[in-house]
Amino acid sequence: GAVVSQHPSWVICKSGTSVKIECRSLDFQATTMFWYRQFPKQSLMLMATSNEGSKATYEQGVEKDKFLINHASLTLSTLTVTSAHPEDSSFYICSAPGLSSDTQYFGPGTRLTVL
């Protein structure tokens, strides 16, 4: 099956710093990747759609200047949380559609803690 990796798996940072999270499709190419955020005991909420070679599409209420997305290649999308604050602490998950395109494959997630 299709494999998606994320790095790092967890990160702790100080308030005001920036954190980059990588999402890679390991054995397939993905022109589109999705970034979700999951707060404790809640469901996954779509933050943005990452498009290879073009600008990301952000969901309503998600600050594009705070959550920078770069889809530099067909196997890599990055999410940078800029000037992180404690309220940005969450579990961030990426996904990519597989070859059949109707099924999403998820990365293992990144737990971000902002002190």
Next chain:
Amino acid sequence: AQTVTQSQPEMSVQEAETVTLSCTYDTSESNYYLFWYKQPPSRQMILVIRQEAYKQQNATENRFSVNFQKAAKSFSLKISDSQLGDTAMYFCAFTVQANNLFFGTGTRLTVIP
């Protein structure tokens, strides 16, 4: 707008017994896909089963099967012969092809030894 509703926040089942998790959805699309994902304590999202809306036959994957009622917009998951490893959060999800998933709020399933 697409919505997915899971009305059971928590469920429990005895080991080896059968449990059914409920899910309803709303969409104006005619062709779409439905999924059940499992999220164990590791938080890795694991695909359990998928159903294509244009297929009337209910999907099955080993101990997991669905009851897909398109007219009623219902998509329940049945887990037979429940095992301790089935303990997890289960999310019902919906998508139109190659687009993002819409998730329900999840059902926390506990399998009791």
